[in-house]
Amino acid sequence: MFILGLTGGIASGKSTVSNYLASKNIPIVDADIGAREVVEVGTEGLQSIVTHFDKEVLSEDGSLNRKKLGAIIFDNETKRELLNQLLGTNIREWILTKVADYRRQDIPLLVLDIPLLYEASYQEVCDAVMVVYTPPEIQLERLIKRNGLTTKEAQDRINSQLSIEKKKQLADILIDNSNKIEDTYLQIDEWLDKMKF
Structure with missing residues (x-):
């Protein structure tokens, strides 16, 4: 089984690439789903967040209020590091x-969709890493538009990750997502064909 790590910067189009790969019946392990599951009500993850960040990060039903937690961590590197730990x-x-689980199913290709792939050293469990790239100015523009953020809020979120330029240098496969979506799909298809998946 070939393990492909998939990452990019926030608003670089990683989800677009992930969805396209999924549409080709390639299984995806999505770290964002994992991040939600490990903080569901009653989990050890949620308990440790409450212990370190107080009950103010909970919604009325006892579930994690992501918006409140996000507001605390995005402009505070120490608290963000603590959460990651x-x-x-x-x-x-x-x-x-x-x-x-997938290894037991004997599938040819598995994609690990992980926003903080390099930051958390997941490249060590991947056979190759695909980075979805857009220039920083397009990334900023897309994030402001997508999330309705101020320039400062958007820049704080971008700065909370390893820079897209650094990820570009580390990539085994680079997907340029700064043009038409068809161009992005074509680059993915070319890689899949080359690898015979």
Whole structure:
């Protein structure tokens, strides 16, 4: 089984690429789903967030209020690091369990869709890493438009990740997503054909 890591910067179009690969019946392990599952009500993950960030990050029903937590961590690197440390192990276990399940199914290609792939050293479990790239100015523009953020809020979110230029340098496969969506799909198809998937 070939494990392809998929990452990019926020608003670079990683989800577009992930959805396109999924449309070709390629299984995807989505770290964002894992990140949600490990903080569901009653989990060890949610308990450790409450212990370190207080009950103010909970909604009335006792579930995690992502918006409140996001507001706390995005412009505070120390708190963001703390959150990553608290949940990193739970998320890694979730991802590696999924990988093991797929390995037993004997599939040719598995995609690990992980926003913080390099930041959390997941490249070590991948055979290659595909980075979805857009120039920083397009990334900023798309994020402001998509999330209705101010320039500062959007820049804070972008700065909370390894820079897209650095990810571009580290990539084994680079998908340029700054033009038409058809161009993006074509680049993916070319890689799949070359690899015979």
